[in-house]
Amino acid sequence: MNTCKTALRVIWAHKFYLLLYLVGMSLIMIVIGSTNMQAAVRANTSSSVGRFEPAQAKIVVINRDCDNQAGCAMGQGLKQYLGKSAQLVTVKDEPQALQDANVSGKSDLTVIIPAGYGNRFLDALDDTAAQAHSGGKTPSFPKVETAASYNSSRGSLAQLQVDSYFDALRTALLTGLGQKGSMELHSSAAVKDAAAYAVAHYAGNQPHVGIHASPKTDNHGALLKGFATTVGLAAFPLMTALTVCVATLFGAFSSPDRHRRLLASPERSSSLNGQELMAALILAGISWTYYVALVAFSMAASGVSLASLGWGRVLLSFFAMLVFAVSAASFGFMLAQFNPSSSLINSVGVTFGLVVMFTSGSSSGGPLPPVMQTIGKLTPGWWYNTAVQSIMDSSAAGLASWGLPLTVVALFALAYACVGLMVSRLTRTRATLVAPVSSDPSMIG
Structure with missing residues (x-):
C-alpha cells in the first residue's frame, strides 16, 4: 500500500x-x-386561497353645512358610511391644506359638503315626490364637491361610494325606509333616520363581488x-x-x-x-x-x-x-x-x-x-x-x-x-x- x-x-x-x-x-x-x-x-407554501381585502382609500370629508341640522346629519352619516371601507383623514378646511393633502397623497379623495347643501337636497326630494304624482320629469339632485388625487385610482373608486350613499339616502327618504318618527321630508329626524338606514345597509348598496376559492396548487414537482x-x-x-x-x-x-x-x-x-x-x-x-x-x-x-x-x-x-x-x-x-x-x-x-x-x-x-x-x-x-x-x-x-x-x-x-x-x-x-x-x-x- x-x-x-x-x-x-x-x-x-x-x-x-x-x-x-x-x-x-x-x-x-x-x-x-x-x-x-x-x-x-x-x-x-403559498396558497391561492385567501381573503379578499379591497384597498382602503384615504378620504377627507369637509362639512360646511353643519349649521343646518339636515346637512349636519347627512355629513355624519357620510363619514360613518365611508368609514366602513375607507380611512378617514382629518385636514383643516383651508384651500392650501386641502390642496397639499390631495397633491402629496395624504388623501385619495376630498369630499366637500357645501353650505346649504342639505336644504337643496331636501328641495330636490320635494320636487321628485311632486313629479312622481304628476308623472313629470324627475329633477336632478345636487352633487357634493369631490376632488380625487391623481396619484392613485382609489379616490375615483371611493367617489362611487359617495354617490351610492346619497342614492341610498334619497331612496330611504322617499320610501320611508328606516323611519322611526316623523315622515316629513324636511325634518332633521327623518334625515337622521335615513342616514342611519343607509349606513346599516352599507353591504347591500355595494356591487356584489363573488370570491371563488381555487384549490392549492401542488408544487411538489x-x-x-x-x-x-x-x-x-x-x-x-x-x-x-x-x-x-x-x-x-x-x-x-x-x-x-x-x-x-x-x-x-x-x-x-x-x-x-x-x-x-x-x-x-x-x-x-x-x-x-x-x-x-x-x-x-x-x-x-x-x-x-x-x-x-x-x-x-x-x-x-x-x-x-x-x-x-x-x-x-x-x-x-x-x-x-x-x-x-x-x-x-x-x-x-x-x-x-x-x-x-x-x-x-x-x-x-x-x-x-x-x-x-x-x-x-x-x-x-x-x-x-x-x-x-x-x-x-x-x-x-x-x-x-x-x-x-x-x-x-x-x-x-x-x-x-x-x-x-x-x-x-x-x-x-x-x-x-x-x-x-x-x-x-x-x-x-
Whole structure:
C-alpha cells in the first residue's frame, strides 16, 4: 500500500486544486441551486386561497353645512358610511391644506359638503315626490364637491361610494325606509333616520363581488425539479476538480525516471497500477461524499426534507453523481497519459468543465439550442443531467427513462479509461529500463 499512500500524499501536496475547484466552485453552484430551491419552497407554501381585502382609500370629508341640522346629519352619516371601507383623514378646511393633502397623497379623495347643501337636497326630494304624482320629469339632485388625487385610482373608486350613499339616502327618504318618527321630508329626524338606514345597509348598496376559492396548487414537482437542478450543477466542480487532481496524480507517476524506478521494484506492475487507481477512486469518493453532504446541508437550510422528496429518488440521484464522479476521474486519467504540463492540465480541466456545465442543461432555465445539445451529448454531463432529471421526474416511465442515460455516463468512464490505457501502452513500450551508459574512460575496467 506504499504506492497508494504516496499517491494520496501527492494529492495532498496539490490540495490547492481541491480548495479552488472543488470547494470554491461547489459553493457557487450550491448558492445557485439554493436560490432555485427557495423559490420552489415559497411556491409550495403559498396558497391561492385567501381573503379578499379591497384597498382602503384615504378620504377627507369637509362639512360646511353643519349649521343646518339636515346637512349636519347627512355629513355624519357620510363619514360613518365611508368609514366602513375607507380611512378617514382629518385636514383643516383651508384651500392650501386641502390642496397639499390631495397633491402629496395624504388623501385619495376630498369630499366637500357645501353650505346649504342639505336644504337643496331636501328641495330636490320635494320636487321628485311632486313629479312622481304628476308623472313629470324627475329633477336632478345636487352633487357634493369631490376632488380625487391623481396619484392613485382609489379616490375615483371611493367617489362611487359617495354617490351610492346619497342614492341610498334619497331612496330611504322617499320610501320611508328606516323611519322611526316623523315622515316629513324636511325634518332633521327623518334625515337622521335615513342616514342611519343607509349606513346599516352599507353591504347591500355595494356591487356584489363573488370570491371563488381555487384549490392549492401542488408544487411538489417544483421541489423535485429544484433538487434535480442542485444535483445537476455538481457537474462543473466535480469534472474540473477530479480532472485536474487525477491528471496531476497520474502525471507524477508517469515521468520516465519514476516509471523506471517503479518497474525495477520487486512489486508487480499490476499491483502498482491498482494502487494508483485506488488512490484516484478514493479521491473521487471523497469528492462525491463532500458534495452529497453539501447538497444535504443546502436542502436543510432551504427547509426541505430529503425524505419528503422520496428516499428512492434521492439515493438514485446521489448514485448518478457517483457514476459521474468516476467518469470525471477517468477523464483525468486519460489526460495524464499524454504527459501534459501542469498549466495545460488546469486549462483543459477548467475548459472541459465549463463545456460540460453549459451543455448539460443544468445551468439553463429552459431547453438548450440544438447545437449545444449536440455538443452536450458528446460529454457525460448532458447524460448525467438527463438521468438526474428523469429520476426526479414523477411522470418519468420507470427504469428506462434514467437507466439509459446513466449507462451512457458509465460508458464514458470506460471509454476514457480505455483510451488512457491505450496511450499509456503506446508510450511506455518505448521506454527503456536502463539508464544511458556513461562514456567516461575512468569507468572502464
